[in-house]
Amino acid sequence: MIRLDDSRALDMLDDGALDDLQPKLTDAHQAVLDKSGAGSDFLGWRDLLTDPDDALLEDIETTAAHLRRDADVLLCLGIGGSYLGAKAVIDALTPYFKKTSPATPDLPGKSDQPDDPPEVLFAGNQTSGAYLRELLESLEGKSVFVNVISKSGTTLETALSFRFVRQWMEDHFEDADDRIIVTTDPEKGVLNTLRDEHPYKKYVIPRDVGGRFSVMTPVGLLPIAAAGIDIRSFFYGAVSACEELKDAEDNPALQYAGLRYLLLEEGYDVDVLAVFEPKLRSIGGWWQQLMGESEGKDGTGLFPAVVQYTTDLHSLGQYMQDGQRIVLETFLMVEDDDGDLTIPQSEDNLDGLNYVAGKTMSDVTRGAYEGTAQAHSDGGVPILSLWMDSIDPGPLGELLYFFEHAVAVSGYLLGVNPFNQPGVEDYKREMFDRLGK
Structure with a gap:
């Protein structure tokens, strides 16, 4: 389960502040469990875990096996929660570098070995015509399948991309209809209308x-499974976390939510999620949307930002250490980061690094974390450290549910509905007006 180290944050608060908040924390937690708070009709993400649908998991696994057999590329079209969760998990659980076989010239044959996962690409999440043109050019000669993800089917970025992609698919494959998968509303929306023909x-x-809470639905599970990841372990990791976080006592998700709330009250307006393992960078992108859209309402909420250390210590480290004291840091760390690469001894020692010879790269990462956390803490930055066991499907499922539960509670602490996003509609209205809708 996720472990929270708050030792470098509590001393930034008055003694007993978290204990004094506990009754309010417990009430917010209970409102999530019994669906009595604002936006309770959008708590289905918990129901998925309290009553798992194994038949749906099996169906997704069957489709994913078909994609691994026949697809060189699975192109996923969606924006926001329709792609960030899948991308986060896929980036975390696939190798940094993949060996590929040369593509075959014959269509619709698959270039790699049977059951070798397809390359999962994402589009429909911005308005770059150059990106879309180059994407379609890159698909030439490949066996392509498409998963378009949208409840309404009219989201601008996704729908525009699907116009181009659907035409490209129909021009290139006689069986294009068999290569397109829609993930959408049960009955309403454009994609359901399209399915009439x-x-x-x-x-x-x-x-x-x-x-932003949909990663445990087909929105996230299908692309993740197509990438060759064990979705049952991932899903049931979330189920486990959902069960473990039911009790209000000794609940790290409640403690995390409570500390972030108290630090916001103290004037810390920005929460920076810091990762050391590059594979977790996209988890930060998912977390950023989850926190920003859930909390940022009615003039309140922490501004979520993401950094990757130690890389960003060479660009933002100075600000974190000596800039405005408006920032708190949440370090996302891994107990077993698979970094057991032992540093060799050098005879000439020209780089002066023989002092770390014999240590592993994991030792270096741990030292960088400890040093950075202590230095930033000494500089007045509250530090929260979240530890996950390993970068594997089960622990990732636990982590994502941990954040979902925590932000639901923190939304209620802030007095906002954590499940809507009214501000998003404002920019859409202005944008559509300028486009002539």
């Missing part, structure tokens, strides 16, 4: 699950 395979986005 095109027999696309369909997966459902539950109506009571918002986009």
Whole structure:
């Protein structure tokens, strides 16, 4: 389970502040469990875990096996929660460098070995015409399948990309309808209308699950499974966390939510999620949307930002150490980071690094974390450290549920509905007005 180290944050608060908050924390927690708070009709992301649908998992695994057999590329079209969760998990659990076989010239054959996962690409999450053109050019000669993910089917970025991609698919494959999968509303929306004429395979986005909470639905599970990741271990890691975090006592998710709330009250307005393992960088992107859209309302909420250390210590380290004291840091750390690469001894020692010879790169990472956390703490930055066991499907499922539960509680602490995003509609209205809608 996720372990929280708050030793470098509590001393930034008045003695007993967290204990004094506990009754309010418990009430917010209970409002999540019994669906009595604002936006409770969008708590379906918990129901998925308290009553798992193994038949759906099996269906997704079957489709994913088909994709691994026949696809060189699975192109996922979606924006926000429709892609960030899948991308985060895939980036975390796939190798940094993949050996590939040369592509075959014949269509629709698959270039890699049977069951070798397809390359999972993401589009429909911005408005770059150059990106879309180069993407379609890169797909030439490959066996391509598409998963378009949208409840309404009219989200601008995703729908525009699907216009181009659907035309490209129909121009390149006689069986294009069999290569397109839609993940959408149970009944409503454009994608359901399209299915009246095109027999696309369909997966459902539950109506009571918002986009940023949808990674445990087919929105996230299908691309993750297609990438060759064990979705049962991932899903049941979240199930385990959901069960373990039911009790209010000794609950690290509540403690995390409470400390962030108290630090915001003390004037720390920015929460920086810091990762040391590059594979976790995209987890930060998912976390950023989850926190920003859930908390940032009615003039309140922490501003979420993401850094990757030690890389960003050479760009933002100075500010973190000596800049405005408005920032708290959440370090996301891994107990077993698979970094057991032993540093060799050098006869000439020209770089002067023989003092670390015999240590592992994990030792270096741990030393960098400890040193950075202590230095920033000494400089007045509150530090929260979250430790996960390893970068594997089960622990990742635990981690994502941990954050989801924590932000639901923190939203209620802040007095906002953590499950809506009214501000998003404001920019859309202005944008559509300028485009002539």
